[in-house]
Amino acid sequence: DQQVKQNSPSLSVQEGRISILNCDYTNSMFDYFLWYKKYPAEGPTFLISISSIKDKNEDGRFTVFLNKSAKHLSLHIVPSQPGDSAVYFCAAPRGSQGNLIFGKGTKLSVKP
Amino acid sequence: EPEVTQTPSHQVTQMGQEVILRCVPISNHLYFYWYRQILGQKVEFLVSFYNNEISEKSEIFDDQFSVERPDGSNFTLKIRSTKLEDSAMYFCASRAWTEETQYFGPGTRLLVL
Numbered sequence: 001d002q003q004v005k006q007n008s009p010s011l012s013v014q015e016g017r018i019s020i021l022n023c024d025y026t027n028s029m030f031d032y033f034l035w036y037k038k039y040p041a042e043g044p045t046f047l048i049s050i051s052s053i054k055d056k057n058e059d060g061r062f063t064v065f066l067n068k069s070a071k072h073l074s075l076h077i078v079p080s081q082p083g084d085s086a087v088y089f090c091a092a093p094r095g096s097q098g099n100l101i102f103g104k105g106t107k108l109s110v111k112p
Numbered sequence: 113e114p115e116v117t118q119t120p121s122h123q124v125t126q127m128g129q130e131v132i133l134r135c136v137p138i139s140n141h142l143y144f145y146w147y148r149q150i151l152g153q154k155v156e157f158l159v160s161f162y163n164n165e166i167s168e169k170s171e172i173f174d175d176q177f178s179v180e181r182p183d184g185s186n187f188t189l190k191i192r193s194t195k196l197e198d199s200a201m202y203f204c205a206s207r208a209w210t211e212e213t214q215y216f217g218p219g220t221r222l223l224v225l
Contacts (some may be wrong), residue, residue, distance in 0.1 A: 093212070096167070
């Protein structure tokens with residue numbers, strides 16, 4: 001069964017501190033992983049991705065870490081800003097067309 | 113920056129009615145997708161479309177659903193006879209040939225009464 005799990009439904013962080021969002025997966029054959037951010041009443045917005053052959057990818061304040069042995073990835077946001085408050089989804093592709101499987105999402109609240 | 117657009121943003125319909133949700137993918141993209149998110153649940157894959165045909169579909173995508181690319185720009189999802197449980201946000205996404213990233217539209221909120 002191919003699954004992507006986000007076990008924390010919510011996370012609250014102080015502005016300027018680090019936010020760490022976690023994601024676990026069951027299928028070691030995923031080729032890459034993506035993180036999306038979603039504001040209410042909007043579509044998911046692509047944030048950052050990581051290939052399964054890498055263990056880290058960084059883009060500005062956002063860094064994704066991949067631990068293949070633990071089947072775990074995490075998104076670090078440093079420093080966190082109030083505008084980062086949103087729901088964050090991790091996703092992985094399934095099938096030949098890259099159809100995405102999503103986690104349930106983690107709602108991040110960054111308090112000023 | 114190019115983006116995926118969707119119309120309408122909201123649709124209210126009576127159970128049993130047909131609805132058509134419209135999407136304009138990013139112009140040079142070749143792969144197109146529909147997903148939905150029922151309130152409080154995960155975003156779920158419905159169907160993928162490539163080279164003018166369905167390439168994959170989920171078990172959700174039954175005979176009541178169909179997709180079409182009627183011209184060079186639009187990509188539509190039709191629900192023939194809506195049910196209460198079809199109430200959800202429907203997202204269109206597209207992807208370029210050489211990229212892994214899918215870009216999503218803003219969604220259509222469908223409410224079936």
